[in-house]
Amino acid sequence: MITAGIDVGSRFIKAVLWDQRRGMIIAKDTLPQSHDPEMLTRQLLNSILSRTGLQLDQITRIVTTGYGRHSISFAHKTFTEITCHARGVWHQHPNTRTVIEVGGQDSKFIRLGHRGNVIDFTMNDRCAAGTGRFIEEAASRLGLDVDEFGRVAMQSQKPCQISSMCVVFAETEMTGLIAKHTPIADIAAGILNAIAARINTLTGGAVIPPVAFTGGVAAVPGMATTLANVLKVTITPVQDPFYTGALGAAILAAEEAQSSSHNSTKVRLPERGDLPR
């Protein structure tokens, strides 16, 4: 049985094709988010299907997640990214008790039960503080891409204190630090520390190990180490954290199909003319 998990995120759309029988990912890909998530998702799915040689009717079920999950008309079901990231992490690390997920637009602290079920969560809901957007803005201010930003931060000997949680005010602080010829590495490290501190406030001091860190920001060099230092815990690396939500969605799709009478449903992607206007 082949299923698809699609994470319609705020910054990128990620898709995973999952082979339930073999228990493995058979294809994955991503596209930057734009104004038409349905069209992009269709394009992304067609692209990975053509690469794998699979036909659309070989996909048993499609589950979408992420902030744009409800905008994909051809999905069989949606799950929140909280449930999907938990499932994706649990597949890789079945002892995990805490999942920290930091995406482009928000961050989440998720507690798992003994069977990998979500028992509780906290989510930032106000602004870009402690999110990927915060790093993107800071990196852009320093003329770096996000990966370079992380690598530069890892060279810091004396991270700056960035006290502002707000992206706009943090940028003002950065401008002041740049004017004082503060090394870029120290500024970047200060930003990573500020993000980790913000994530720490979500936990309420109740981090139960083992802890997994996932979402796009988990792939930023140095971020996991910084977070581990601030939380004072060991963090389990998640393979391909960018795709964890899509992976969880694909696995949930397979589990749903197995327990549902709808498992013979055939998928039909809408054409442009089918889309609501």
Add this chain to the structure above:
Amino acid sequence: MLVLRIPGASHSAWEGEVIQRFFRESYGIPVLVVEVPTIIDSVEPTLKTQLEALYEIIQDLRF
């Protein structure tokens, strides 16, 4: 448990968190604290995600 806070209507900014911690720690009940109505429209998607996630937790507990 869903704790609804009305922005500006309480003298204690932390009562939601206190209730949340008490029920989480004492009874292991999932607790969501949200402010309604939302102060700005842009937080509505996040609010919906949180409510849906709470529903998914409850569904998982039931089945």
